[in-house]
Amino acid sequence: MDLKKDYMKYESYLLEDFLADEFFIQWVKCPEDDNSHFWEKWLKEHPQKSSIILEASQLIRVFQYAPVPEISDSAYTQLFIDIVRADNQIENDPEKKPKWKWLFSFRQVAIFVLVFVVGWILYLEVIKKNQPLESSQASVELVSKEVPKGMKTSLTLEDGSKVFLNSGAKLTFSPTFSDSVRNIYLEGEAFFDVNHENRPFRVHTPEAVIEVLGTTFNVNSSQIGLSVALLTGKVKVNDPFGNRMILNPMEMLTISNNGKYLKEDFDSLEIAGWKDKYLVFKKSNMIQVTSKLESWYGVEINVTGKFLDSWAYSGIYFNESLENVLEGISQTSGIRYSIEGKVVHIFRK
Amino acid sequence: MNNKTQNSFLNQSRPFALKESVQIIDSKSESEIWREFDLGDEKAFNYLFRVYTPLLMRYGCQLTHDQGLVKDCIQNLFIRLRKMRGKLEKVAKVKSYLYKSLQRDIFKQIHKSSNEISLENENLFLIELSFESRLIDYETDSQHREQLNVALKFLTERQRQALLLLYVEGFSYKEVAELMELKDAKYARKLVYRALGILRSSFKSKSGS
Structure with missing residues (x-):
């Protein structure tokens, strides 16, 4: 081992070099005699590096898998039994080995599932008799609705709440809600008109959970962060760290990609007009304009030439064709354009 | 008493005390344990099953959202390994060997039912930051x-x-x-x-x- 060379090498290491160093990670993950000996000695001789070392080791430990459902103790035990039993079976009939093995394990699993389901139903019948059976449907299979670029759609949920989905959005929900909570999962942008009920209505996004009883609000969860704009009623936004923010009507909360939280008022037409087919630009720069057009019409836009940083466009269109919108922009804002099928070219005039 | 089958399954839900065997074998290296497993030692198998089933489950669930499929693949992997006892290859890194085998099996199964792939591919290998420990x-x-x-x-x-x-x-x-x-x-x-x-x-x- 080139310990001497490593000794030198580590002196110039930055935080991310340590974070990417196998030997260092090994020491953090499973300290053993040899690596501990090395690093303890190295640290003693490089005390100025101790804060970086500390941060690197903390960061390495912070990463975890997002939780996945665990198998129950009994399923786990059953798995063990099935595995051990399978080889007895194979020894008994060497003839039909492979098929038998598969069928056998499959049958066992099926029986186990059956037992479990029967038990579960009995449990519901006997213990939870006075509760509606609906609670067993909390774990019912989820359905997803995904909107292609260039399209918008709306749907009515089982509780009568209405959801408008903007292009590119994906909504996942259970066809029947549980009797205690209405959970849905959103990626992208959606406008909600939630029926007032005692069951809370929760919108789960990667950034936060938005909880309401009955309100109208717009949620946009995208690469650059989350924004929640409330039109009527009241919503709670819970982030994964336990922070909770409450929004009042006409307030918008933005959690942006640099980790900043911002509460401000908003223009409801600009934020939620899309559901009524209003395409709104408000002092939008070229990137905002093109990305909005791309998702609204499902096209690809190529911009040629440089536009000034001060270039901005404002305008409102109701249910217009792409060509009419581009024509409108071109008349006031010094652009030329051409449309070839699904591709749009924009040039400086 | 016509649900005899069901009862016999339920009665066997705890065929051994949890975690004991893990302690006993801990001091040996994994490749030693692997060799003992190959020689037919049930304690060694018990160790491998206990230590790796939860890990394989967690890893498998990063490859597909179909938990049942992962469980079936783990089951078939262990069944196959047990069948091959006596002629198992030497394995220096048991963990990555098992991970690789399971991953191969899961991919094979996913390809078989490939119409679901488009749904499958999202939100895999999600990271959660855990700030609980002395950080x-x-x-x-x-x-x-x-x-x-x-x-x-x-x-x-x-x-x-x-x-x-x-x-x-x-x-x-x-x-x-x-x-x-x-x-x-x-x-x-x-x-x-x-x-x-x-x-x-x-x-x-x-x-x-």
Whole structure:
């Protein structure tokens, strides 16, 4: 081992070099005699590096898998039994080995599932008799609705709440809600008109959970962060760290990609007009304009030439064709354009 | 009493005390345990099953959302290994050997029912930051925590996978490369460096200083 060379090498290491160093990670993950000996000695001789070392080791430990459902103790035990039993079976009939093995394990699993389901139903019948059976449907299979670029759609949920989905959005929900909570999962942008009920209505996004009883609000969860704009009623936004923010009507909360939280008022037409087919630009720069057009019409836009940083466009269109919108922009804002099928070219005039 | 089958299953729900065998064997190296398993030692199998089933389950569930499929694949993997006792190859790194085998089986099964792939491919290898353990610095500094969490969203699935394999599973770059079907350990290192480049801005001690 080139310990001497490593000794030198580590002196110039930055935080991310340590974070990417196998030997260092090994020491953090499973300290053993040899690596501990090395690093303890190295640290003693490089005390100025101790804060970086500390941060690197903390960061390495912070990463975890997002939780996945665990198998129950009994399923786990059953798995063990099935595995051990399978080889007895194979020894008994060497003839039909492979098929038998598969069928056998499959049958066992099926029986186990059956037992479990029967038990579960009995449990519901006997213990939870006075509760509606609906609670067993909390774990019912989820359905997803995904909107292609260039399209918008709306749907009515089982509780009568209405959801408008903007292009590119994906909504996942259970066809029947549980009797205690209405959970849905959103990626992208959606406008909600939630029926007032005692069951809370929760919108789960990667950034936060938005909880309401009955309100109208717009949620946009995208690469650059989350924004929640409330039109009527009241919503709670819970982030994964336990922070909770409450929004009042006409307030918008933005959690942006640099980790900043911002509460401000908003223009409801600009934020939620899309559901009524209003395409709104408000002092939008070229990137905002093109990305909005791309998702609204499902096209690809190529911009040629440089536009000034001060270039901005404002305008409102109701249910217009792409060509009419581009024509409108071109008349006031010094652009030329051409449309070839699904591709749009924009040039400086 | 016509549900005899059912009862016999339920009665056997605890055929052995949990965790005991793990203690006994802990002092041996994994390749020794593997050899004993090959020789037919049930205690060694018990150890492998106990230690690796939860880990394989967790890893398998990163490859597909179909938990039942993962469970079936783990079951068939152990059944196959038991069948091959006496002629198992020597394995130096038991963990990555089992991970690789399971991954191969799961991919095979997914390909069989390939009409579901488009749904399957999302939200795999998600990372959660756990600030619970003695992490004084980051724990009190919610701004960095949030920044780090936001920065995570910009990692690709493969970058997340590489970080998890390295930091959580404790695999070497060589093992990461093998699992991720990269030609060489240096490509795994590149993937990790790229991920760290994205996260860099949310670290406390910024590089370059």
